[in-house]
Amino acid sequence: MEEDEFIGEKTFQHYCAEFIKHSQQIGDSWEWRPSKDCSDGYMCKIYFQIKNESVMSHPGASTHGQTCLPMEEAFELPSDDCEVIETAAASKVIKYEYHVLYSCSYQVPVLYFRASFLDGRPLTLKDIWEGVHECYKTRLLQGPWDTITQQEHPILGQPFFVLHPCKTNEFMAPVLKNSRKINKNVNYITSWLSIVGPVVGLNLPLSYAKATSQAERNSD
Amino acid sequence: MTSREHQVSLWNWVPLLRRLLSRPLHALNRYFRSPVSPSKMAEEPQSMLQLPPSGAAGGEGLTEVSPETTTPEPPSSAAVSPGTEEPAGDTKKKIDILLKAVGDTPIMKTKKWAVERTRTIQGLIDFIKKFLKLVASEQLFIYVNQSFAPSPDQEVGTLYECFGSDGKLVLHYCKSQAWG
Numbered sequence: 001m002e003e004d005e006f007i008g009e010k011t012f013q014h015y016c017a018e019f020i021k022h023s024q025q026i027g028d029s030w031e032w033r034p035s036k037d038c039s040d041g042y043m044c045k046i047y048f049q050i051k052n053e054s055v056m057s058h059p060g061a062s063t064h065g066q067t068c069l070p071m072e073e074a075f076e077l078p079s080d081d082c083e084v085i086e087t088a089a090a091s092k093v094i095k096y097e098y099h100v101l102y103s104c105s106y107q108v109p110v111l112y113f114r115a116s117f118l119d120g121r122p123l124t125l126k127d128i129w130e131g132v133h134e135c136y137k138t139r140l141l142q143g144p145w146d147t148i149t150q151q152e153h154p155i156l157g158q159p160f161f162v163l164h165p166c167k168t169n170e171f172m173a174p175v176l177k178n179s180r181k182i183n184k185n186v187n188y189i190t191s192w193l194s195i196v197g198p199v200v201g202l203n204l205p206l207s208y209a210k211a212t213s214q215a216e217r218n219s220d
Numbered sequence: 221m222t223s224r225e226h227q228v229s230l231w232n233w234v235p236l237l238r239r240l241l242s243r244p245l246h247a248l249n250r251y252f253r254s255p256v257s258p259s260k261m262a263e264e265p266q267s268m269l270q271l272p273p274s275g276a277a278g279g280e281g282l283t284e285v286s287p288e289t290t291t292p293e294p295p296s297s298a299a300v301s302p303g304t305e306e307p308a309g310d311t312k313k314k315i316d317i318l319l320k321a322v323g324d325t326p327i328m329k330t331k332k333w334a335v336e337r338t339r340t341i342q343g344l345i346d347f348i349k350k351f352l353k354l355v356a357s358e359q360l361f362i363y364v365n366q367s368f369a370p371s372p373d374q375e376v377g378t379l380y381e382c383f384g385s386d387g388k389l390v391l392h393y394c395k396s397q398a399w400g
Binding site for chain 2 (some may be wrong): 022133158167170173174177178179182183184186190191192194195198203206208209210212
């Protein structure tokens, strides 16, 4: 076990702050939410997505309730679908939530997520997996219960899906060791989220990678 | 009209034939590869790196981009591209990638590859996994800047624009059984 690859809660919060700083610069909608007693908190991102196959329209009919969806680039809007019948778009808009919390027991960040329709109906794990990249699907479908569980959110007390943190150290260790070798500062949260995010349908824009090196250059 | 068209197309072949005959035989294979799929969609499960078949100059991959083995641009499916010189860096369809192993991951014998810009990270991962003969239960991660894992559907061309230097893109790869 590599002691060095664990991070303390203060370090976690520091990395989250740096991460959110960049998120604000690029409009990526991450924000920090303190817990009620403000002793800790978590990072949160919400975005809305229109499910592809269900948003179709006549030509000329208004296709998407775009105006009511202020969130950003996670839209998957159909192109040129002019020949199909209009369906009720509202029920097919999905709200995704990603929360990054600190796990005291594992001393690593943990990714909580959930998705629901606008009317509040939650998506099943199976539905969420449709947004998961092919390369991860096979692995996850083979043994989903080893990796994704449903748990109560430690702060909100609501059910969320959780990407289990027990292997975090394993995939973070080589990255961190490597960067230490070359004396490079790495934002743990950025690295970690870039790895685990795609597994659950969350992709980080490339500029986060540059943000870390930018911060390094500024501090040198 | 028809015969003239035929004449014109025949003449087009002459310079090609001249060039082909002046090259070593194994390099001819480059001209007969199937064209790159124009699709830029995320998943290209069947597409492989356009590697020259075994016996091509430079070994299994486009390794050291040394002057005498400079790869000419393979012609697109229809037209024969005139000129044999490598076009200027920015207009190259392929970019040079240097792959570096991290941690306990096996080191690839060939580290330097020429890869189409439109190849996705996922495509590259699949290729490296096959090359290293990893089992299905092993995950492979690729990093830019030694710390950031791009999305699986990110194109290497874009990564080159953002993170490339000295004419190449350095990518680190790491094997893991993270979700095993």
